[in-house]
Amino acid sequence: MSSEETEVLVIGAGQAGIAMSEHLSERGIAHIVVERERIAERWRTGRWDSLVANGPAWHDRFPGLEFDVHPDAFAPKETVARYFEAYAEKIAAPIRTGVEVTAVRRRSSGPGFTAETSAGTIHARYVVAATGPFQRPVIPAVVPAEAGIHQLHSSGYRNPQQLPDGAVLVVGAGSSGVQIADELRRAGRKVYLAVGPHDRPPRSYRGRDFCWWLGVLGKWEMAAPPAGAEHVTIAVSGARGGHTVDFRRLAAEGITLLGRAGAFERGTMRFAPDLAANIARGDANYLDLLDEADAYVARNGIDLPAEPEARVIGPDPECLTDPILELDLAASGITTVLWATGFAVDYSWMEFDAFDDRGRPRHHRGVSVEPGVYFLGLPWQSRRGSSFIxxxxxxxxxxxxxxxxxxxYHAYLPEAATAAGASTPSDSGLDHVAALAASGAL
Structure with a gap:
């Protein structure tokens, strides 16, 4: 097989890899981007058919190109995939598709790394893992296969017709779980939805999308989630033009709400008695953002229409006041359990000590503890907005x-070496170090 050299190897050609390629090209840094499938493949085949972006097109895009939809619309997944294809073409990104990386390790001799790929060996001084956080679907080991219940992860769901006839239990009420549960109900399915701790921001308020509010309130720049909220999901939806997720409304429309899913034994699933607390927490998060938005409007004298109806909280449904703590799946007609329980990372192909005991990268803002290795596309990588386009x-x-x-740094030569006849390095990286130091960026 072939062997080649490059300065930077970028692994993954989704939104992260394409963004990385643009910035490397602007700095004149030679690089290769490899992708085992197609550009932005996760947007094409890694989600359900009706998925749309969770942020409006004016907000969730790269600076150099607009979406070919209305700025306030939520782009369908195929539109997003085409957008990244067009962006890659626009910046002439050196992307090679159909190339899978099987191992990356330190070079046995010389600086940098060796990547073993399905197309040969690539030697690189630096490696950027731009594979993002959605690598390995997580299905908790709760319902055994011999229980006879059809089980799938949200990443394997495509549409209601895909599932066997019968009711569906959706476990997880973040953006994916809520949208899938609502789609199944609209298709005529009986749906149960297990709801854990969550935030539920308003989709829009006083004529502005919540992405705008998070921006002007400085919340996109939060460096880490609040203490105790590391595993709290965000329930927000761009489906059907975008709307605020309201669990009481979902219950009124026919979805049965449950607390967090627990143990499964002899056909019965148990649920934690925390549904009311989880809903109350989501309500508090929602109302807090409205309060901050109102204070911002008053403080800055902005002319935005008042929206008192946004503060109206509907009546509690029976499933909230008298929660179900045990559910016989067969007796309830449930034939499918759909796990909207997120993903785990998988960097098993990176053969060096740069990960914690759960396999997560040890890094600061994407700069690995392994010199020369970088990670891109991680949630909260540098700020709250890191996982957005x-x-x-x-x-x-x-x-x-x-x-x-x-x-x-690598181009630097000591003064003694220069005096002995070596030329002074002209690598622009030295100028870049000086410029960043002068600006306070270092």
Whole structure:
């Protein structure tokens, strides 16, 4: 097989890899982007058919290209995939599709890394893992296969017709779980939805999308989730033009709400008695954001229409006041359990000590503890907005700056070496180090 050299190897050609390529190209850094499938494949085949972006098109995009939909619309997944294809073409990103990386390790001799791929060996001074957080679907080991219940992860769900006839238990009430549960109900299915701790921001308030409110209130720049909220999901939806997730409304429309799913034994699933507390927490999060928005409007004298009806909380449904703590799945007609329980990372192909005991990267803003390795596309990588399309673009710019800084250090020659006849390095990385230091960015 072939063997080649490059300065930077970027692994993954989704939104993270394409953003990284743009910033590397702007700095004149030679690089290759490899992708085992097609550009933005997760947007095409890794989600359900009706998925749309959770942020409006004016907000969730790269600075260099607009979506070909209305700015306030929520782009369908195929539109998003085409957007990234067009962006990659626009910046002439050196992407090679159909190339799978099977191992990355330190070079046995010389600086940098060796990547073993399905197309040969690539040697690189720096490696950027732009594979994102959605690598391995997590299905808790709760319902055994011999229980005879059809089980699938939300990443394997496509549409209601895919599932066997019968009721569906959806476990997980973040954005994916809520949207899938609502779609199944609209298709005529009986749906049970297990709801854990969550935040539920308003989709819009006083004529502005919640993405706008998070921006002007400075919340996108939060460096870490609040204490105790590391595993709290966000229930927000761009489906059907976008709407605020309201669990009481979902219950009124026929979805039976449950607490967090627990143990399964002899056909019966148990649920925690925490449904009311989880709903109350989501309500508090919702109302707190309205309070902050109102205070911002008053403080800045902005002319935005008042929206008192947004504060109206509907009556509690019976499933909230008299919660179900045990459910016989067969007696309830449930034939499918759909796990909207998130993903785990999988960096088993990176053969060095740069991960914690759960396999998560040890890094600061994407800069690995393993010198020369970088991660991109992680939630909360540098800020709250890191996992959004626009956020990953800014994180990629930061990593490109870090690579430039490293180039400068590697180009440095001591004064004694220069006096002995070596030429002074002209690598632009040295200038970049100086410029960043002068600006306070270091």
């Amino acid at each position: 626009w956020g990953v673009w800014h994180d990629a710019r930061y990593l490109a700056d870090q690579i430039m800084i490293q180039r400068g």
